[in-house]
Amino acid sequence: MSRKDIQKKQEEIELAQDLPVFAPAADIYEKEDAILVVCDMPGVDDKHVDVTLDNDELTLTGYQHIEEPEGYELLHRGYAEGIFRRSFTLTSEINREKIEAKITNGILRLTLPKAEEVQPRKISVSAG
């Protein structure tokens, strides 16, 4: 990374810090073998979303960019440019190595598979 790139990156970060942070609506589902997290992030594509895991804290961040059209007059603002952010604390039953995330049509979906040892299993009983 050249100096210019670093500077650009820093500018981006600083710019991002000035933006308001919104908590997007999220659903959490539990399946037998995984936890699913579904989160609304309209206007965010795969290049502007970050999923980070810091110890037990899972953080979802989406950067929504609004292109202000030039030569237009703003009549109504129902939503402003900002950052979507939600954090969740993972329990020990989640297999941290196998977390998957994808974003389509402004919806971020995470699959957090449960570790093998906590999945319910059937124990066969033998007569004897």
Place this chain on the structure above:
Amino acid sequence: MLMVRRYENDPFAELKSLQREMNRLFNGYATGPSDDYPAVNIWSSAEEVLVTAELPGFALDDISITVKNNYLTIEGERKPQKMEEGVKCHRCERGSGRFLRSFTLPYEAEADKVKATYRDGVLTIRAPRAEHSKPRQIKITAD
């Protein structure tokens, strides 16, 4: 749920927008769609009106847009998340159901030429101004 919003001549527009912003900050965890669903931004120029709406996770068939004179309506249905049997929902904040929102445009639009695109959960509508509603320069002739 029919909502008609007027954005012109509202002295409290700025205040309301601040209130909305605050609500959005604090009520991010709200269940179901709020009064202002979907959130929209509206711009206009001399040639067209540009509307963007936050509609994440929609199929194109589930949104319909109608334009009549200077009246724009967006309606649709957000289908509930489909889940297999035996899946428990621990937190269900994302609502589902029908919505309808109408707007009065600052001038009549050419209904046949309205274009809409959908990308990353944001709907963008461009409604060009109707030819007959464009202002006309009137020549003054000396007598």
